[in-house]
Amino acid sequence: MQQYNGRYCNKIKFSMNSREIRQSFLDFFAQKGHTIVRSAPVIPADDPTLLFTNAGMNQFKDVFLDKGTRPYNRAADTQKCIRASGKHNDLEDVGRDTYHHTFFEMLGNWSFGDYYKKEAITWAWELMTGVWKLPADRLYATVYQDDDESFQIWKDHTSISPEHILRFGDKDNFWEMGETGPCGPCSEIHIDLTDDASGKSLVNVGDYRVIELWNLVFIQYNRQSDGRLEPLPNKHVDTGMGFERVAAVMQGKSSNYDTDVFKPLFDRITEITGVRYGASMDEPHDIAMRVIADHARTLTFALSDGAMPSNEGRGYVLRRILRRALRYSKNLGYNEPILHQLVGTLADSMGDVFPELKKQRDTVSKIIRSEEESFIVTLDRGIEIFNDVVSKVRSAKGTVIKGVDAFKLYDTYGFPFDLTRLMASDEGLQVDGEGFEHCMQEQKTRARADRKEKHQIEEDGSQWLWFSDQHATSFVGYEQLELPVRIIACKHAKEKLLILLDKTPFYAESGGQVGDRGWIETASYRLQVTDTVKDGDAIVHVVTAAFDKILDTAVNPADLTIDEGQLSAEASVDHHIRQDTERNHTATHLLHGALRRILGQHVQQKGSYVNPERLRFDFSHFSKMSDAEIARVEASVNEEIRRAEEVQKHADIPYDDAIAKGALAFFGDKYADLVRVVEVPGISVELCGGTHVDNIGRIGLFKIVSESSVASGVRRIEALTGKSAEKLLWQEYAELQQIRQLLKAKGDEPVASRIVELMDARKELEKELHEIRIGSLLQSLSVDLQSAPEVSGCKLLAKVVEGADGDALRSAGLALREAVPCAAGLLCSVQDGKVSLAVFASDKAVKELGIDAGKLIREVAQHVQGGGGGKPEFATAGGKNPDGVNKALEAFTTAVKAQLG
Structure with a gap:
């Protein structure tokens, strides 16, 4: 070292x-x-x-x-x-x-x-x-x-x-x-x-x-x-x-x-574990303490700034770091969550320089503890599997752990590759990195068909593209939605035309709010702006459709030549889209305030997305919201809307002054030294550069449509406002009325209980029908069994049963083993491309002839690319290759004869 x-x-x-x-x-x-x-x-x-x-x-x-x-x-x-x-x-x-x-x-x-x-x-x-x-x-x-x-x-x-x-x-x-x-x-x-x-x-x-x-x-x-x-x-x-x-x-x-x-951290680790730091380079205890102290700093600072552990991107890097530290904590003889206990130490020792550590102290501690507890559950089992792998490698006198084994530890037990490599190094072994990567690529190929392609993030800065020389755009869209402008730069990008203006009423996508849409109109063309984005201090207007006013025809924006420099034009934002977006944006502020009042002050925004149609709001919370909590939050927001308070917007406030006065700042936003503060008196004060309604009464109506988990300690609410919320409620009301008519419900008669009664009655009918089908199936199979051939005095039945599911095969097999004194059988069925198998053996066949249904099912299941198991009397399996059913039937007869000698 x-x-x-x-x-x-x-x-x-x-x-x-x-x-x-x-x-x-x-x-x-x-x-x-x-x-x-x-x-x-x-x-x-x-x-x-x-x-x-x-x-x-x-x-x-x-x-x-x-x-x-x-x-x-x-x-x-x-x-x-x-x-x-x-x-x-x-x-x-x-x-x-x-x-x-x-x-x-x-x-x-x-x-x-x-x-x-x-x-x-x-x-x-x-x-x-x-x-x-x-x-x-x-x-x-x-x-x-x-x-x-x-x-x-x-x-x-x-x-x-x-x-x-x-x-x-x-x-x-x-x-x-x-x-x-x-x-x-x-x-x-x-x-x-x-x-x-x-x-x-x-x-x-x-x-x-x-x-x-x-x-x-x-x-x-x-x-x-x-x-x-x-x-x-x-x-x-x-x-x-x-x-x-x-x-x-x-x-x-x-x-x-x-x-x-680092001394406060080492002192706290010693207090927790009883192990003192000796500053040795080679002593495992000291290496472990350095790792734990460093990784606790990384996790605490990252989470305080809004990051979250996850299975991809920066979240996965943080999860790897946390798991690496927990692995090292075992070198101190400590097998409990430890990192969350260091968050307070960092807040006390560095919170004066970085106040976010104190502000987010409790939330960060809870998130880290949740992650630690989750991983510790699988860590011990994973170490057992790792030790088994090491034993196999050594028994074969090898020095390398196979990539497929490292991938199993990653995929099943959450061991990052570098953690497996670290543990292998401690054992004097290496890990097949190429083999591991091959397994990873195979998994990604399989998963790619089931998910949307995601943007891959690099760290070398190569994706940072220039639009042109610096063109700072003056944004005037807080006050104006239409105004004369000048086009100062253009650029073609595939089927789009990118335009810069000297000033603009278009809001560029930022802070979770989508970019404005609208039109830019010159003497010759009417250009449809379908998105607005930032490029440094410039605001880029993305044009995807255009109309030639002189020829009265639509044209491809990629074919247009727009004079750059001082070309006069009229810019106008789509008023309706902007207003719908503003309703949703202001509603996120009201929602945030309601969540903090009802769930607790630990709630912090972790992300948001607002467009004209709906809003999405991510926040820190450690359990699923109950129906009652969701109802309270929704009612609270609507109550505030009915108060119709004016929304106050304060521009050019020093950042430190705004924070000192209680304004909330959020992860994902970039704040300058002078900030804009959006305040709804008595409800919400937030740093926000987005656009908002002038009066919260203009939101009209607020309706939560879902509440779900995003990551450990982070929940997500999706909601509608205004016309979208009203449309949803009318649709649901119309459906309810239709249900009432179908049920012939009268007056205020509740329909839910009637639906429950119908569902219970349906279950009873399905149960009776199932019993009838089983009885009919069993009667047919009993006849087949009686006439089945005998080997060494044992009747053998191997049959494909049409239209039966796994439960039906199980019921039939258990009954057939009692139908004749000495018998063994295989029942197969295929539904939706999946194979179900059941093997039965009567008591006499098991005890006197040595037939074992559990062994038979394992041999048979191989032919349908499946697996299963059970006891000597009865066993089941599933498979995914219907084409192998006939071979399975033949293999069953052969295997029974082999067991009978």
């Missing part, structure tokens, strides 16, 4: 704790004119290329792509980051070394077209050596191989030794967002922790004794699809420094895990 030397580290002694280190960084850059911004959530908003926020620059990606702006050109923050998937994946190293984490903080400062290399380099040196007093003779600066400018700045404007300025190539010192897009050279600062300051040759070779602390990226090029580098019109600075690494160095520790960042 890798470990810092430790002896040199222990000579570095500072009095700064982690809070002071973090704050001194922010204070330093605030003094340099930087705006201190809050950390973005670890769940990226409006970025399909990322599962998790994995770097400080993620929230500024639109600025680097020249697609967005900020009201400041210098910024600094501490960013919550998760690296546990994609190309940025540190999961396998966590716990086994001193400095890798799945969750970490990244301290960073940025310049958006403002200062550049000189300021970034000299300020970094000033902070590290002037403020933090790190020894200059232990620091190395790396620059890109042909970046003479950075080399000269380090040499002429800092006190670093010129021999400590090193040049490297593309792999180490050229940063790129993806295969295309903004990029540029970088300059990194490394610290030498060797005992004798001999670490020059260890820079950038992955040696734990010389580690990178800070990366200064100079974004000055745009990588083209053909590989060319074009200079950007604006140059930016993007820096990132590992907070935990800096804390370790500043506190003279040989490991990130030995700092005060």
